[in-house]
Amino acid sequence: xxxxxxxxxxxxxxxxxxxxxxxxxxxxxxxxxxxxxxxxxxxxxxxxxxxxxxxxxxxxxxxxxxxxxxxxxxxx
Numbered sequence: 001x002x003x004x005x006x007x008x009x010x011x012x013x014x015x016x017x018x019x020x021x022x023x024x025x026x027x028x029x030x031x032x033x034x035x036x037x038x039x040x041x042x043x044x045x046x047x048x049x050x051x052x053x054x055x056x057x058x059x060x061x062x063x064x065x066x067x068x069x070x071x072x073x074x075x076x
Contacts, residue, residue: 012073014048020072021047024065 012020025047029039037056042065045051051066053059 012070016073017069018047020069021051021065023072024069028065 025042028034029042035056038061041054041056042051045054051057051062051069053062
């Protein structure tokens, strides 16, 4: 039990973040008017890494998506 609490204190696991990033991607791209180029760039992103700005994804959008994914894992 102590080990589980210590692990949670370290933050969410990589697997939890990967799943949360995938969910956030789907919510952002399927529930709103996101241009195809942005959705394609986000999908090609490695979900094991934080969202990052790119050719079609603005820095602010990437930051907001990553913050949302981290909030999702904090609530789990």
